[in-house]
Amino acid sequence: MTATPQPGVRAQNKARTRAAIRFAALDLVTEQGYHATTVAQIAAAAGVSHTTLFRYFESKEQVLVSDDLEDARHELFENAPAGLSHFDLIRHIMRGLFDLAMADEWASNPGRAYLLRTEPTLRMAHQLAADSMLQEGLTLIAEYTGTDESALSLRVFIAAVSGVLMHILDRVAMPNEDTLAEVLDALDLLEQGLPL
Structure with a gap:
């Protein structure tokens, strides 16, 4: 029986960054509403740059709508x-x-x-x-x-x-x-x- 290959360090870091952005967006939008929440706020709360956020997600709505399935x-x-x-x-x-x-x-x-x-x-x-x-x-x-x-x-x-x-x-x-x-x-x- 072969073991399922574990994701590499880079893939794990990417997954952690995507999750941090998603959950920061979820918290902010829940607290202050979708339209009042900016991409800059989400990026700051996730500890990433505005550019990094857009490297992972094409838009603010996709941060919340998309999944990795x-x-x-x-x-x-x-x-x-x-x-x-x-x-x-x-x-x-x-x-x-x-x-x-x-x-x-x-x-x-x-x-x-x-x-x-x-x-x-x-x-x-x-x-x-x-x-x-x-x-x-x-x-x-x-x-x-x-x-x-x-x-x-x-x-x-x-x-x-x-x-x-x-x-x-x-x-x-x-x-x-x-x-x-x-x-x-x-x-x-x-x-x-x-x-x-």
Whole structure:
């Protein structure tokens, strides 16, 4: 059994700097509001320069909206077991995304979740990021099932699943095991043809 390679010192330092910037932003925005918080304030609170902050994040909103799970999400999407139905593929992805988020200190931070839900600028940016992930999911399902990406059946399926997800996630302060169970129950209902 091979050990998982540990990140090098440079990668660890980068991760610490990104975390310091994120949590400084979270504290400041929580205290004084998103629009009242400047990039200079965030950089000073994190102990970095304005330039360094922009080396790590493209904008103030991305400090709070982004996470470091993109590679893990790609791996989850690309390593789905063969032979799943389109509903089982979605279940696999939902369970995997939930596990990734819950295991990550930043992605599972309740204060961050609150800001992403309640601050209009952040909510919009977060929605755009979610839309991008949905497009990636559509491409994955198209490739996995051998369905044309522009097929109406696939687009309706993705729209139905994403609509249900948004409805459930909008109603919770912070996703938890009960949220995942409700998502999976909702997928069961969709698969059964929406019985009442």
